[in-house]
Amino acid sequence: MVxxxxxxxxxxxxxxxxxxYVEDNEGLNTQATTLFKKFFDTVLSAHxxxxxxxxxxxHRPQIVITDINMPKMDGLSMGEAIHKIDSDVLIIITTAHDELEFLHRSxxxxxxxYLIKPLKIDNLIETFTRCAQTLTEALHRKIFNTNLHAVFNYQNNLVLLLHERNVVIANQPCLDFFGVSNIESLRKQFASFGEILLEHKSFVYNHEEMEWFKHISSHxxxxxxxxxxxxxxxxxxFILTFQSVPEKEGYAVLSLNDVTELGLLKLYDTNATEREELAKDEKMVRGLLEMAMRSGAKIKVHNLYKGLSISNDGLVINIEGKCVTLKSPYVQLKAMQHEDIFYLTSELFPMTIMADGIKRIDFDDQSVLFEHYQLVESSPTRRDTIRVPPDENIxxxxxxEGRKFDADLEILDISLRGIRINFPSLPAGFALKHLVVLDIVITAGARPAIINTQAEVLxxxxxxxxxxxxxxxxxxSHGQKNIIDYIAKRQMVLIREFKGIQYEK
Structure with missing residues (x-):
């Protein structure tokens, strides 16, 4: 029972x-047409x-049900002619015989x-159910492709489809940018996309050490x-994004976001003096953050909790005036709560951004609002720049100049490259670039480690x-090993300490 x-x-x-519905038997045609009207508002019948x-x-119906053996034109020939007009039409063959030749041809x-007569209602419902699924999926693809075409042509980004590194399709903004009316004219301007990429420090372009396509496709x-x-x-x-096309070897989509008006080009290739001045220009640094926001770029957020490096992804979500809002995980916000200064890195940035001036940390929204930022040369991820506060074991x-100072000296922090010490008073004549000898004694192990080294006042x-x-x-090398071991042990202590404060209110 149905x-x-x-x-x-x-x-x-x-x-x-x-x-x-196409059937030459008058009685069967009438009977089946009546049945089909239970499923479809519009049923056409031919003989x-x-x-x-x-x-x-x-009438261009979406589904055709036809007998095979009919006068004037058989059902398979008609189906073949229909598919030449519209290959998406669903054609269902009915026949009184399970004929292998017809099956192969169909x-x-x-x-x-392919249904055997007499038609059974259960089989018909099963076939119609699959028809409905196929037609629905086709509708969804059509809607998707139509909207994708609209996005492709009317978004502001330049979008190109590449095949074997050559442009095969370009959206309208791309054609407008190069002043051409069609893709053929664009191809005449350059044989491959790599030809139009200009030399600029730290940018992607073809040179002895980089082949542009190999570089971006491998990252x-x-x-x-x-x-x-x-x-x-x-x-x-431009900020370029690259995406290979799944299951279509050799094809890729490039999208280019124009950030020229931010005026950042000079940041990447200035000399050291100019770069130092630009690094302090908050407007220029804010431009880098806006570039990251426009591109939807994930950036790395770093905190040095007492020298312990804590890093997570971040996303710039708003810039209003001088204030920047950054989303980052809860654990990173806890680190910011204890260490006001944090660092932002990205492959898009020419240098590390040092940020402070935190105005609000929102743990519910997982965001931080800050208003001060500048570029710095040092990287928070390099091991030799990690500074840890000492314990009682050092x-x-x-x-x-022949005098020894050890009373009331306080070590504030130590790294693989240097040490910061608090002096109650300074020796006479003590000045920058003067040389001293440091005796550093670490007593954490069974036997004290003694490091004797010359140092310069920085x-x-x-x-x-x-x-x-x-x-x-x-x-x-021996002194480095001892300091590395000491820093590693201090970091383990600090990790346990930081885990303890993560859940503090």
Whole structure:
């Protein structure tokens, strides 16, 4: 017995589509047409292949059910002619015989289904259910492709489809940028996309150490800086994204976001003096953050909790005036709560951004609002720049011009490159670039480790009744090993300490 719910479901799925039924037997034609009207609002009936083909041309139904053996034109010939007009039409063959020859021929011409007479309602419902699924999927693809075409042509980004590194399709903004009317004209301007990429420091372009396509295709998911000239020979700064096309070897989509108006090009190739000035220009640095926001680029957020490096992904979500809002995971926000200064890195940035001036941390929204930022040369991820605060197992003695200083000296932090010490007072004549000898004693193990090294005064900062002095040094391999071991152990302690504060209110 037929499930009435199944009938309702098929009816609901198919009633808006039209059906053409072709059968030369008058009685069967009338009987089946009446049955089909239970599923479709529009049912057309024809009595031979030629009439069926004419009906199809006139009404364009989405489903055709046809007998095979008919006068004037058989059902398979009619189906083949219909598929030449519209290959998406679903054609169902009915026959009184399970004839292998007909079955093979129906497969070749793309027949949707093959039913044996007399038609059974259960088989018909099963076939109609699959028809409904196929038609729905086709509708979804059509809607998707139509909207994709609209996005492709009317978004502001330049979008290109490449095949074997050559442009085969370009959207309208891309054609407008190069001042051409069609893809053929664009191809005449350059044989391959790599030809238009201009030289610029740290950008992607063809040179002895880089083949542009090999470079971007071997770094999926990354964003790249590129420079391209427009029709008026004006250089533009773009953020390029690359995406290979699944299951279509050799094809890829390039999208280029124009960020020229942010005026960032000079940041990437200035000399050291100019770069130092630009690094302090908050407007320029804000331009980098806006570039990341426009591109939807993930950036790395780094905190140094007492020298312990804590890093997670971040996303710039808003810039209003001087204030920047950044989303980052809860654990990173907890690190910011304890260490006001944090660092932002990205393959898009020419240098690391150091940020502070936190105005609000929102743990519910997982965001931080800050208003100060500048570029710095040092990287928070390089091991030799990690500085850790000491414990009671380390002490230092400073030898300067034959005099020894160890009383009341306080080590503030130590790294593989240097040490920061608090002096209650300074020796007479003590100044920058002066050389001293440091004796550093680490007593954490069974046997004390003694590091004796020459050091240079890098920085002196005067405080209230004390002086902070930074010394830099080049350690021997043995001294490096001892310091690395000490820093690693301190980091393990700090990791446990930080885990303890993660869940503090």
């Amino acid at each position: 499930d009435p719910n199944a009938l309702k479901q098929v009816r609901a799925s198919l009633h808006s589509y039209s059906l053409l 031979d292949g030629e009439e069926g083909l004419e009906f199809f041309k006139l 497969i070749k011409i793309g027949i949707f289904d 999926p998911g990354r964003l790249f800086n590129v420079k391209i000239k427009d029709l008026q020979e004006v250089s533009h700064h 002490r230092v003695t400073v030898l300067y 920085r002196i900062t005067e405080g209230n009744r004390h002086f902070e002095v930074v010394f830099i040094f080049n350690l021997s």
